[in-house]
Amino acid sequence: MALACCLDEDAKQAVRRSRMIDRQLAQEKKNLRQEIKILLLGAGESGKSTFLKQMRIIHGKDYLEQDRLEFRHTIYHNILKGMKILVEARRRLQIPLENPKNESCGLTISSYHRDHELSPEEFHPFVDALASLWKDAGIQSTLQRNNEFQLGDSVPYFMKHMDTVGSLGYVPSKEDVLHARKATRGVHEHNIDIKGVPFRFVDVGGQRSQRQKWFQCFDEVTSILFLVSSSAFDQTLLEDRVTNRLVESVNIFDTIVNNRCFRSVSIILFFNKTDLLVDKIKHRNIKDYFPAFPGNPRDLEDVQAFLVSMFNSVRQDKSQELYRHFTTATDTKNIKVVFNIVKDTILTRHIQDIMQI
Secondary structure (H helix, E strand, C coil), X not given: CHHHHHCCHHHXXXXXXXXXXXXXXXXXXXXXXXXXXXXXXXXXXXXXXXXXXXXXHHHXXXXXXXXXXXXXXXXXXXHHHHHHHHHHXXXXXXXXXXXXXXXXXXXXXXXXXXXXXXXXXXXXXXXXXXXXXXXXXHHHHHHCCHHHCCCCCCHHHHHHCHHHHCCCCCCCCHHHHHHCCCCCCCEEEEEEEECCEEEXXXXXXXXXXXHHHHHHHCCCCCEEEEEEECCHHHCECXXXXXXXXXXXXXXXXXXXXXXXXXXXXXXEEEEXXXXXXXXXXXXXXXXXXXXXXXXCCCCHHHHHHXXXXXXXXXXXXXXXXXXXXXXXXXXXXXXXXXXXXXXHHHHHHHHHHHHHC
């Protein structure tokens, strides 16, 4: 106390500021312990950003009309880019068009270049050509061979809704927003309060060029949700067009699950795109791509069990349970049910960690 009496007014203010900063730091540390930080990891096209959209719809600020309108130009680009890929793939695969008049429609679509955001008035002239091409048996035959080129999963969805999407007064629905695809660049954080508990979701681009940014997000992680495109067993990477996408996912998971930094972090596998997997195994044999597959290639449970075994096989420490769920990120009800289960797992682990501090 005697020392404090000897301080001049500036020094006293400095002491008060220092104590205030100390209190703020202590509160920040307390908040960090209470906050649930979830890192979303996985290869590109695995559905991480779609999952985040669902968290916003279910637990956060819903997408109002103005919010949904912001996705309109992305949807237009998804459609035109997708059809352009189909047109060019048809030519390369030498698949004949059912209607020769659609050659001119193909030229119209091939003329599209993304140099600005399209308005409904600018998109509308493409609608008839898009609809005519989609009905053509040659384009549909090309679509059946989509594992031989890089086509976004959302293209069939939007083409089936072209009557709505192609109208001048088009306003995207929430389901349209969930199907809209835009590659994640950099690190994006989203804070969502879920029943009084602050969750911070961190979404990082899954492409190879983006993965060096993952390491800057590893501090104070509560849980990792690792998303896998379960239907991608017959597809190759966009980056090199050689590496099998499922093999790439397993390799990434290997580096994460066996990283010493994550010994106390719950890692939960989301085998995503179950809806696409269900459809794909009807006409594509997983054994053609993974000869070691032991079951019935048309049986969903056999295929899913094999996928789980692939990821489980790279874990060095199998003393901990492997948490995994099969999901469809575009299905709000499915994600709501699954995340409620996952949330309880994460919170239980988090409480145990806090008790040890």
